[in-house]
Structure formats: C-alpha cells, structure tokens
Amino acid sequence: MSKMTNTKPDSEKMSASEVYGKTLSELGEKHPEIVGLSADLAGSTKIGLFGSQFPDRFFNAGIAEQNMFGMAAGLASAGLVPFVSTFAVFASMRALEQLHSDICYPNLNVKIIATHAGLSFGQAGSTHHCTEDLAIMRSLANLAVMAPADGIETAHAVRAAYERKGPVYIRINRGFDHTVYDRPDYGFEFGKAQMMRDGSDLSIICCGSTVWRAVEAAKMLEESDGLKIRVLNMHTIKPIDKEAIKKAVKETGRIITAEDHNIFGGLGSAVAEVAAETGRPFAFKRLGVPDTYSIIGKHEDLMAHYGYDENGIMAAAKEMMGRKPYTY
Amino acid sequence: MPLTTEERLRLEEKAHELRCLSVDTVAWAGSGHIGGAMSAMDILTILYHKYMKIDPKTPDLPDRDRFVLSKGHVGVGYAPLLAELGYFDKELLKKYNHTGSPLGMHLDSLKVPGVEASTGSLGHGLAIGLGMALGARLKKEAWKTFVLLGDGECNEGEVWESAMAASHFKAVNLVTIVDRNMCMIDGPTEEVMGLEPFADKWKAFGFDVLEVNGHDFKELAFALDKALAAKDKPVAIIANTIKGCGIDFIAGDYKWHYGSFDEETKARAKASLVRYKEARLVAVGLASGVAAGPLPAQGKEPAQ
Numbered sequence: 228m229s230k231m232t233n234t235k236p237d238s239e240k241m242s243a244s245e246v247y248g249k250t251l252s253e254l255g256e257k258h259p260e261i262v263g264l265s266a267d268l269a270g271s272t273k274i275g276l277f278g279s280q281f282p283d284r285f286f287n288a289g290i291a292e293q294n295m296f297g298m299a300a301g302l303a304s305a306g307l308v309p310f311v312s313t314f315a316v317f318a319s320m321r322a323l324e325q326l327h328s329d330i331c332y333p334n335l336n337v338k339i340i341a342t343h344a345g346l347s348f349g350q351a352g353s354t355h356h357c358t359e360d361l362a363i364m365r366s367l368a369n370l371a372v373m374a375p376a377d378g379i380e381t382a383h384a385v386r387a388a389y390e391r392k393g394p395v396y397i398r399i400n401r402g403f404d405h406t407v408y409d410r411p412d413y414g415f416e417f418g419k420a421q422m423m424r425d426g427s428d429l430s431i432i433c434c435g436s437t438v439w440r441a442v443e444a445a446k447m448l449e450e451s452d453g454l455k456i457r458v459l460n461m462h463t464i465k466p467i468d469k470e471a472i473k474k475a476v477k478e479t480g481r482i483i484t485a486e487d488h489n490i491f492g493g494l495g496s497a498v499a500e501v502a503a504e505t506g507r508p509f510a511f512k513r514l515g516v517p518d519t520y521s522i523i524g525k526h527e528d529l530m531a532h533y534g535y536d537e538n539g540i541m542a543a544a545k546e547m548m549g550r551k552p553y554t555y
Numbered sequence: 556m557p558l559t560t561e562e563r564l565r566l567e568e569k570a571h572e573l574r575c576l577s578v579d580t581v582a583w584a585g586s587g588h589i590g591g592a593m594s595a596m597d598i599l600t601i602l603y604h605k606y607m608k609i610d611p612k613t614p615d616l617p618d619r620d621r622f623v624l625s626k627g628h629v630g631v632g633y634a635p636l637l638a639e640l641g642y643f644d645k646e647l648l649k650k651y652n653h654t655g656s657p658l659g660m661h662l663d664s665l666k667v668p669g670v671e672a673s674t675g676s677l678g679h680g681l682a683i684g685l686g687m688a689l690g691a692r693l694k695k696e697a698w699k700t701f702v703l704l705g706d707g708e709c710n711e712g713e714v715w716e717s718a719m720a721a722s723h724f725k726a727v728n729l730v731t732i733v734d735r736n737m738c739m740i741d742g743p744t745e746e747v748m749g750l751e752p753f754a755d756k757w758k759a760f761g762f763d764v765l766e767v768n769g770h771d772f773k774e775l776a777f778a779l780d781k782a783l784a785a786k787d788k789p790v791a792i793i794a795n796t797i798k799g800c801g802i803d804f805i806a807g808d809y810k811w812h813y814g815s816f817d818e819e820t821k822a823r824a825k826a827s828l829v830r831y832k833e834a835r836l837v838a839v840g841l842a843s844g845v846a847a848g849p850l851p852a853q854g855k856e857p858a859q
Contacts, residue, residue: 262693283693284693286689286724288716288720289716289719289720289723291713291716291719291720293678293712293713293716294682294685294713294717294719294720295682296682297681297682297685297686297713297717298682298685298717298720300672300683300686301672301682301684301685301686301687301688301689301690301700302686302687302689302690302693303686304621304671304672304683304686304687304690305686305689305691305693306690306694307690307693307694309686324676325679325682325713328673328674328675328676329673329683332663332673333664333665333672333673334665
C-alpha cells in the first residue's frame with residue numbers, strides 16, 4: 228500500500244448525505260409535490276430528515292428496492308416528484324431494470340440520490356462497494372448523472388435535480404468528505420465543469436471524492452515542479468461538458484482522469500469518448516479502481532491503495548510530464 | 556351495482572367484437588400473444604366499458620381512473636380495446652409491429668394514448684399501480700387504480716414486495732386483478748413454477764381475495780363492486796380464465812401463448828368466436844336455445 232493520505236479532522240469535513248437530507252427538507256417546504264422513498268435506509272441515507280419533517284409524504288418501502296422504484300414511477304406518473312434514496316450498489320443494480328423500464332424509458336420525473344458510492348463504505352466489503360454505477364447509469368437514455376465533490380456541491384446538485392424535468396441520478400459518499408468549496412456561490416451550473424485551477428501543462432478531470440485530491444495534487448506539483456495543472460470538476464457526468472474536455476485536449480494536450488469507480492465505463496471512459504472524437508493527439512491516463520473488487524479498508528486508504536488519491540494523481544502526472552505530450 | 560340485462564348483453568357483444576379485432580390485429584402484426592389476450596378480454600372489457608372513468612378524447616384527464624396492464628405482452632388485446640374506444644385511429648392496428656409504428660408488442664406509454672405505463676417486463680405493474688394509488692391518496696383525489704397481472708408473472712419477487720407494501724400502506728384505492736389462466740410460456744403454471752395455494756398467498760399478504768369466473772360478467776361485476784368498496788384491506792380478484800378463450804383450437808393450450816394466423820386459421824378462429832359468443836349468451840340466460848357445449852371456464856362461487 229502506498230503512503231497514507233493527508234487527512235483532515237472530521238470537523239473540517241462535511242457529510243454530503245446530511246447536506247442532502249437538509250436540502251431536500253428545504254425543498255420540501257416550498258414544493259408540496261416532493262415525496263421521499265427509502266428502503267429501510269432512511270437513517271443512513273439521511274432522507275429520514277425529510278421523512279421526519281413530512282411523514283405523510285415519505286414512504287419507507289422496507290428492504291424491497293424493486294417495488295420502491297416501481298412505486299416512485301407510479302407516484303411520478305400521478306404528478307409527484309419522488310426522491311428515492313438507498314445505497315448506490317442497490318440503486319444501480321438491485322433495482323436497475325425497474326429504473327430502466329419504469330422510470331427512464333417513460334422519462335419520469337424521479338430523482339435517485341444514492342449514498343455510499345464508490346469505495347466510501349470501504350469496510351463493508353464488495354457487496355456494499357459501488358464502483359460500477361457511473362458506467363451503468365451513463366448508459367441509460369434520459370437519465371442525468373451527477374457526482375458532486377462535497378457537501379456544498381451536493382446541495383447544488385440536489386436543487387438542480389429538482390429543477391430538471393426527468394430522471395436524475397446523484398451519487399454521494401458515506402460519511403464525511405473533505406470540503407472543496409469554502410462558499411456556496413462559486414458558480415455551480417448543471418452540465419458545466421467547474422474549473423478548480425487553470426493550467427496549460429496538463430488537465431486532471433475528476434468528480435466526487437477525487438476533486439479535493441486532484442486539487443491537492445495540483446498544488447503540490449506547482450510547488451515541487453512548477454507545473455501548471457488544470458483541474459476540472461466534472462460534477463455532471465451526463466450530459467457531460469464536451470466543450471471543457473475539448474478545450475483541455477487542445478490547450479493542455481495531456482489528460483488524466485481520476486474517479487472513485489472502476490476505470491471502465493465511468494468518468495474516464497466518458498472523457499475519452501469526447502477527447503478521442505476531437506481527432507487531436509493527446510496523452511491520456513485513467514485513474515480509478517483497476518477493474519477489480521476492492522480490498523476492505525478505510526475509504527482514503529483504498530483510494531491510496533489503487534493510486535487515485537493525491538499521491539497517486541501526483542505520480543501519474545509526473546510520469547506523464549516525463550514523456551512527450553503524445554507519441555505516435 | 557349489479558349489471559342490468561342490457562349491460563350484460565352490451566358487454567357480451569363488445570367483448571366478442573374485441574376478441575375478433577384482436578385476432579385481426581395478430582394477423583396484421585404477423586404474430587402476437589393471442590392466448591393471454593383472449594383470457595384477459597372480458598376483464599379489460601368490463602373495466603373500460605362499465606367501471607373506469609375515462610375520456611378517450613382527453614387521455615390525460617386529471618381525474619381519470621388509471622389502468623396498468625402488468626401483463627404487458629397482451630398488447631394485441633389491449634390496443635384493439637383502446638382503438639375501439641377512440642384513443643387513436645383504428646387503422647393504426649393494421650400497422651401493428653410494423654417498423655416505425657407506434658404500436659409494438661408491448662405498448663409504450665409515450666407512444667400510445669391511454670396507456671399509463673410502459674409494461675412488458677413482468678412483475679413491475681403492481682408496484683407502479685401502487686405508486687399511482689398512493690399518489691391519488693396524497694393529492695386527495697378520488698380516482699382509482701386498476702392493475703391486471705398475469706398469473707405467471709406472480710413468480711416474480713417484485714409482485715410480492717408490492718403486495719406486502721399495498722397492504723402495509725392500506726392502498727384500498729388500488730384494485731388488483733390476476734388473470735389466472737393457468738399457463739405460462741413453458742407450460743402449465745403448476746408444472747413450471749407452482750403458484751397454489753394462490754388465493755392463500757394473497758390473503759397472507761394482507762388482501763381480501765375474491766375468486767371469480769373471469770369470463771362471467773356477473774361474477775366480475777360482483778368482485779369489482781366489492782373491491783371498489785374496500786375500506787381496510789386492498790382486494791385481489793383472482794379471475795379464473797382460459798388461455799385462448801373462445802377459440803376452440805387454441806383454448807387451454809399453453810403453446811398458444813404466442814402465435815400467428817394465416818387466412819385459413821384466422822377464419823377458423825373467428826368462426827369459433829361466433830359459436831363461443833352464442834353459447835355464452837345461452838349459458839348465461841341472455842339467449843334462448845341449447846348451448847353448443849359446456850363453457851370452458853368454471854370459476855368458483857364468488858365469496859359472499
């Protein structure tokens with residue numbers, strides 16, 4: 228295992244799910260058509276905050292995700308706006324066909340806020356890890372897919388999901404995330420990558436847990452090697468910000484993607500699809516879980532183990548800078 | 556309200572007309588799920604022509620009753636019913652299954668007016684209907700939701716998740732009907748995956764259960780009246796039916812889950828449907844004469 232990551236005390240971190248629960252409750256006060264559903268995970272996903280405020284508009288479906296997604300479809304069809312929360316592994320796989328056929332195919336206005344995404348429930352083992360959801364969700368037509376970087380961005384994402392008509396999937400972590408933003412008015416826009424730092428040597432495109440780590444890596448690389456690194460927070464995975472990717476290819480020629488997800492099918496693949504179609508040569512490296520079932524451990528240790536924490540990102544950037552921007 | 560004699564006659568005529576149109580639709584489509592369309596037709600007919608509040612000219616009427624065809628493969632039975640009611644041009648039935656047609660094997664709620672949910676993947680319909688029913692209750696609206704399940708799809712775990720939830724949430728504005736035709740694709744239900752004691756399963760999940768002959772409008776009306784008056788527990792109607800009902804050379808044969816007609820078999824099917832209609836009218840006392848033969852579907856006596 229590589230060196231342990233720099234960690235902050237929890238007091239400097241935010242729980243994205245806690246923010247989600249509060250944001251949904253605020254939305255619920257203004258919008259009586261919002262209803263909540265969970266599958267015996269109201270407490271863990273924090274949708275329970277909404278549930279205790281609006282008990283008549285909250286349905287605990289019990290440990291039965293398929294029925295819960297079907298109920299959400301029916302409620303949406305009756306004109307309500309269901310927010311459905313469970314762990315990402317169940318939202319994306321246990322009830323996938325219901326999501327596909329009952330919600331996405333008829334383009335119903337259902338919002339899925341999936342917690343415990345990626346390796347954030349690291350100690351629970353692979354039955355509770357979810358490093359496939361971005362790949363799965365990205366392939367469902369009509370569905371928007373988001374992975375906010377921290378609590379502040381989670382609040383933006385939840386409000387954006389409400390504003391958008393049609394199905395939306397948001398993945399957030401279990402527990403506490405490093406705070407990436409120090410204030411809410413940083414210019415969040417659905418579908419637009421957030422430039423965390425500008426630079427011309429290389430671009431790191433990241434989402435969710437890797438945003439804080441990419442920013443840290445870029446800072447350290449500037450201090451140690453004088454590198455100017457662009458960091459793009461791709462909080463909206465679908466529809467993806469093609470222009471930001473094309474510009475990164477054109478202006479930096481080197482792209483690294485980092486995600487708390489299998490390197491197949493997720494952010495890295497989405498970026499590669501857009502970048503490859505530019506027709507320009509560019510250096511490219513995907514960081515993430517290398518198509519395996521993760522070992523058990525703390526989230527930050529696992530990200531270090533698989534080389535997509537700040538140290539892993541730094542190492543990948545240095546290696547890429549040691550080569551020509553591209554080779555034929 | 557019990558059916559009047561006029562209503563029964565009207566429903567008998569309508570169901571016959573729709574069975575014939577369904578046979579035509581299968582022929583236009585090239586092939587289709589004729590067996591389950593025939594077993595479900597009386598249920599569909601009484602719902603749309605007696606019980607449901609609908610307006611085919613305003614398919615999205617806010618306070619319309621909702622219907623979810625959970626056994627979504629019988630689009631060849633459902634589309635003729637909707638077309639005949641005026642939801643869309645009947646001529647479209649001639650394009651059923653054709654490339655680019657809005658009508659495919661499983662009807663799409665975004666393409667076919669009147670269809671509330673895009674079903675076809677089995678086991679989904681009761682959950683969707685339950686969500687609709689809870690939505691009506693939340694919005695304090697009086698409309699009802701009817702779900703028609705196939706018996707084979709009750710193998711799916713999701714059906715029982717939904718059944719558990721429907722009774723837990725006391726969804727008495729939801730009417731669950733099972734087309735118990737005893738057949739699935741690979742054989743009789745009790746051979747492929749036994750469902751019995753079927754009524755007991757629904758009872759154990761918290762439903763009041765009514766078992767009726769699904770080809771007898773009087774019995775169906777009795778059960779639907781009871782279901783619509785439910786106060787504490789949701790009602791499941793187990794409608795005992797015959798797969799391929801009315802077409803003598805396919806009735807009761809699971810192999811006719813899906814099939815096609817050429818001109819000759821189509822003519823035979825329609826001739827059989829005429830004989831069946833006449834025999835039924837005699838059997839239920841709506842016509843005089845001697846029944847041509849015993850009616851195939853024998854439901855149990857409705858529970859009092």
